[in-house]
Amino acid sequence: MSVLIYANTANGKIHKSAFEAVAYGSKIAADLGTNATAIVIGACSDAESLGEFGATKILHANDSKFNDFDPSIYTQVVVKGAEAEGADVIIFSHDFSGKSIAPRVAAKLDAGLVSGAVDYPSTANGFTVKKAVFSGKAFANITINTDKKVISLLPNSVDKSAKGGSASVETFSPEVGAATVKVKEVIKESADLPLTEAEKVVSAGRGLKGPENWGMIEDLAKELGAATACSRPVADMDWRPHHEHVGQTGVAIRPNLYIAVGISGAIQHLAGVNQSKTIVVINNDPEAPFFKSANYGIVGDAFEVIPKLVEAAKAFNASNH
Amino acid sequence: MKILVCISKAPDTTAKIAFTDNNTAFDTNGVQFIVNPYDEWYALVRGLELKEQNGGSVTVVNVGLAENEPIIRKALAIGADEAVRINVNPTDALQTAKEIVAFAKAEGFDMVLLGKETIDYNGSQLGGMIAELMDMPYVSLASKLEMEGTTATIHRDIQGGTEVVEVTAPFVISAAKGMAEARIPNMRGIMAARTKPLKVVEGSGANASTTIANYELPPAKGECHYIDADNAAELIELLHNEAKVI
Ligand SMILES: Cc1cc2nc3c(=O)[nH]c(=O)nc-3n(C[C@H](O)[C@H](O)[C@H](O)COP(=O)(O)OP(=O)(O)OC[C@H]3O[C@@H](n4cnc5c(N)ncnc54)[C@H](O)[C@@H]3O)c2cc1C
Numbered sequence: 001m002s003v004l005i006y007a008n009t010a011n012g013k014i015h016k017s018a019f020e021a022v023a024y025g026s027k028i029a030a031d032l033g034t035n036a037t038a039i040v041i042g043a044c045s046d047a048e049s050l051g052e053f054g055a056t057k058i059l060h061a062n063d064s065k066f067n068d069f070d071p072s073i074y075t076q077v078v079v080k081g082a083e084a085e086g087a088d089v090i091i092f093s094h095d096f097s098g099k100s101i102a103p104r105v106a107a108k109l110d111a112g113l114v115s116g117a118v119d120y121p122s123t124a125n126g127f128t129v130k131k132a133v134f135s136g137k138a139f140a141n142i143t144i145n146t147d148k149k150v151i152s153l154l155p156n157s158v159d160k161s162a163k164g165g166s167a168s169v170e171t172f173s174p175e176v177g178a179a180t181v182k183v184k185e186v187i188k189e190s191a192d193l194p195l196t197e198a199e200k201v202v203s204a205g206r207g208l209k210g211p212e213n214w215g216m217i218e219d220l221a222k223e224l225g226a227a228t229a230c231s232r233p234v235a236d237m238d239w240r241p242h243h244e245h246v247g248q249t250g251v252a253i254r255p256n257l258y259i260a261v262g263i264s265g266a267i268q269h270l271a272g273v274n275q276s277k278t279i280v281v282i283n284n285d286p287e288a289p290f291f292k293s294a295n296y297g298i299v300g301d302a303f304e305v306i307p308k309l310v311e312a313a314k315a316f317n318a319s320n321h
Numbered sequence: 322m323k324i325l326v327c328i329s330k331a332p333d334t335t336a337k338i339a340f341t342d343n344n345t346a347f348d349t350n351g352v353q354f355i356v357n358p359y360d361e362w363y364a365l366v367r368g369l370e371l372k373e374q375n376g377g378s379v380t381v382v383n384v385g386l387a388e389n390e391p392i393i394r395k396a397l398a399i400g401a402d403e404a405v406r407i408n409v410n411p412t413d414a415l416q417t418a419k420e421i422v423a424f425a426k427a428e429g430f431d432m433v434l435l436g437k438e439t440i441d442y443n444g445s446q447l448g449g450m451i452a453e454l455m456d457m458p459y460v461s462l463a464s465k466l467e468m469e470g471t472t473a474t475i476h477r478d479i480q481g482g483t484e485v486v487e488v489t490a491p492f493v494i495s496a497a498k499g500m501a502e503a504r505i506p507n508m509r510g511i512m513a514a515r516t517k518p519l520k521v522v523e524g525s526g527a528n529a530s531t532t533i534a535n536y537e538l539p540p541a542k543g544e545c546h547y548i549d550a551d552n553a554a555e556l557i558e559l560l561h562n563e564a565k566v567i
Contacts, residue, residue, distance in 0.1 A: 010480050069479070071449065071459045094445075096479050099437075099495075100461040103449025107418060112530030115444050128534050135440050137338040141534040180458035180492075184474070185485040194480045200566065224567060242464075242498050243478065248334050248440055249358050250498065257566040268334045271440075275539065278564040280556065291545050296559060300550025312554035316561065 003029040003036045004087035006078050007050055007058075008097035012043045017093040017153075017197055019053050020160035024153050025091040026054025027120060032089070039081040039172070041074055042066045051167030053160070059084070059172035069097070070181040075104040080174035082109070082148075090150045095196060098152035105150055112144035115152045135248040135271035155197045156254055195244065200226035200257040203246060203273070204234070207262020207283065207302060211239035216306045217261060223313035229253070231263050247272035262302045265290025282306070322377030322468070324368040325425055326401065327435040327447060329357040330385060330392050334440065340536045347441075347536070356392045359436020361399065362503035363496035367466055368434050369400045370501060375468060377431075378402045382424065384417045386410050390519065397514035398506035404519045412529035414442075418450035419527035426455065431471070433493040437462050445495070452493035460488060464499030 005025035007018035022038050029036035038055035040047045040062075047060050061077045078101060082090055090105060092098030094116045106113035114129040118139070121129045126143045129151055133140045195201065202221040208214065214228075221228045228244060235245035246253055248271035258276035263269060265281070265288055273279070274293050281294035284301050291297045298305055332338075333353040341348045356365075368379045381396040383389050384407045393404045407424055411417040425433065433455075438445040445461070452459030464483065465476035471490040476483050478497060506514070548556050560567045 015480065069484070071461070072452070075453065096462055096477075099445040100449060100459065103414070103418075103446040104453040104459065106415060106446070106530075107450040107453035110415075110530070112413070113415065113444075113446055114531065115446055126534075130537075131443075133442050133536070134332070134338045135443060137539075138340070139537040139539065140442075141537070143532050143534045144530065145532060146530045180488060181460065182487040183484055184487055186479075187476075187483040187485065188481065197480075245498065252443070257560065257564070271334070278560070278566045279542075280560070281545070293542055294545045295542065295564065296556060297545045297547045298550055298553060298556065299547065300553070305550055305553045308553040309556060312557040315554075316557045316567075 001032070002034045002085045002087045003032070003089045003091065004078070004082050004085050005036060005038045005055065005091040006097070006101065007038045007040050008093060008095070009040060009042055009044045013046050014040070014044060014049060017095050017155045019050070020155060020158060021091050021093045021153050022050050022053040022055050023160050023163070024120070024158050025089070028089060028091070031120070031123070037081070037085045037087065038167070039078060041077050042069070047169050048167065051165050052162040054163055054165060055167045058167050058169045060169050061172045061174065063173060065179070068179065068181065068183040069100070070179050071100040071104055072180045073176050074101050075108060076176040077172070077174055078105050079108050081172060088148050090148070092150070092152040094152035094154045095194065102150055102152045109148045109150070110146065111148035111150050112146045113150040113152070114142045114144060116154045117151045118154050118157045120158065121151070132275060136252055136254070136275045137271055154254070156199065195227050195229055195246065195251050196253055198227035198253070199255050200224050201229050201253060201255045202226045202259045202261070203229035203231070203263060204261040205231035205263030206233050213303070214240070216310060219310045220259070220306055220313060223310055223317060224257070226257070226259070231269055260290055261306060263290060264288050265293060322371060322375045323428070323430045324372060324377060324379045325428070325430040325433045326360065326365045326368045326379060326381045326396070327421060327433065327451070328360040328365065328381050328383050328392065328396050329436070329439045330354050330383070330389050331357040331440045334358070338538070344535045344537065345533070354392060356395055357436055357439045359438060359496060361396065363498065363500035364434040364436050365396055365399060365401065366501035366504050367496060369504070371466070371468055380405060382407065382421055384409055384411050384420045393519060394514045395506065397517045397519070398510040399504050400510060403517060406519060406521050407524055408521050409524035413531045414444050414446035415450055416527050416529040418447055418454055420524050421451055422454040423525035423527070424522055431490040432473070433457070435495055437495045437497045448493050448495040455493070458488040458492045460486060460492065461495045462497045463494045464497050466494060466500060
């Protein structure tokens, strides 16, 4: 028995969410009294760094034929890795990579899958994993009844600090079938960090009146080291790109800090953001429903309040905090 | 082009989320059900557009009991040609996938489309499972799908960008925002939906692999701490010293 963690990469390096997944899987392995093996697929220059997060062995399928993200091929590699390691528990990040492969791996192994886990499994009574449901309006504790278990971890859910430690990297060369997905082009968007993984987010809504007013939102985000997001109408009107749309029908996020500017707090918006650790609401309407979900509130005109916050954040950064 | 669209039933986005039976069951009392928005707005509508351009048919499939028929009729009213309901109340995605595959295997669909997730269980599981069980390529989180013969060109969301990929039919795709514009059924569609075929097939007896032990509601937020607008700078100090998030 062991725990296998799929560590996804971006631009030839281990992606941030993978460190958290490895830390998560290593803790599960320790609790089960077994080892954690990480598996990396495709070009990656820093696979060994996963040792610092608790992996004791790293399998690297580094043949160039693995460079395109093909869920069918990646599934075969992970399944062969699980066989080689005798892994009963397989962990993914619940990001685009995990969403693409974890269900295939679960179907292949006929294993129960909990996707978007927010905590460690509880083994007091079976093997039960907590996940957010109803777009963050509730949680479900889901028991996996099969011998093999697959979990994908929602980013920003558990401790992801490095613990020290090291692991050897072994080249892994499984036989796989023919490629099914051909990557033709990659279109980069400006954000290097996907919204779902940002720890701080500054978000704005229709209260900002028009796309030309987003400069101050970007300034505040920059000073705070935050990503930017928006409400749905803002994306629908093309004031902001669609990938910034958060909420029930957009991206669900749970950063440590969510600042909502000129957003009323409709139930569908709250659904995607109300698990944020600290919520700040800035709105000129004291009756805006969002204040009911806020930790901090400022009743005021965004066009006056935000420039002040930008100045204060600049002063804060300059004072060497 | 034979297109299969999987549709799920989901509580309306404004539904109050509450639980009964010692927090082991979702309280459906007073809840309106809708077609899961990602299935309806993106997967179904793109399926219809492809049929309009290339000919063929759009079949919708739902795994669920007779109570799901109103949402299945809605999909027919939007324009699907026929519907299949697999008469099983599923417990998890793997069971649902097995039931859909048991039906779809022999039907020769060129593509299977579904939404990127449901708004109740937010699983993002079904598409990948169907693809694996049918041994088809799978492209998740697709925001654009164009067909040229049997070759599909697809935009998929990856971290921090979009990848343009090519796959050959048959394939499975999970649809995200951008794929299509939602359609509102018109009177003619609603009338036609009443007489379109809705076939009920019995399940294959697939088992679930997971069970829901119980539900929890998130802890209530404390009081909102208001900061005077003239003194906005104080917020930065509080975020540092009190909330410790910057
Ligand atoms: C099925 C469905 C799904 C949906 N999914 C989503 C979703 O995923 N995400 C989402 O966001 N919405 C979603 N919606 C839409 C949602 O219901 C709301 O309409 C939307 O969130 C409102 O956006 P908003 O808060 O930016 O705009 P508004 O509701 O128009 O609010 C603007 C706010 O700005 C304030 N304001 C105005 N001027 C100023 C100023 N100068 N300074 C400060 N504040 C100011 C106003 O007081 C107001 O509170 C969905 C709706 C449906 C029906």
